[in-house]
Amino acid sequence: MEKIHLKDDFIKLGQALKLAGLVDSGVEAKIVIQDGKVSVNGAAELQRGKKLYPGDVVSFGGKEFQIEK
Known part of the structure; x- marks a missing residue:
């Protein structure tokens, strides 16, 4: 499984998808x-701004x- 490393406390879902190259x-x-x-x-997520931790x-x-982190 790929890992995304945070610089801050959270990342928004849309940003994470871009960062992962998806x-x-x-x-x-x-x-x-x-x-x-x-x-x-x-669970299906419909909010682009969902905060991921x-x-x-x-x-x-x-x-x-x-x-x-």
Whole structure:
């Protein structure tokens, strides 16, 4: 599982998808999130601004990554 390392206390879901290289832009992130294609900790997430903290696991397109401090 890929890891995303935080510089701050949290990262927003749309930013995390871009950082992980799973989407190319904020617009693409917004679309896939609103379409219910992204899950956080096993539950579909529809908010692009959802704050992710260390330990959270994001799944999209058959790939997963975990947030770490």
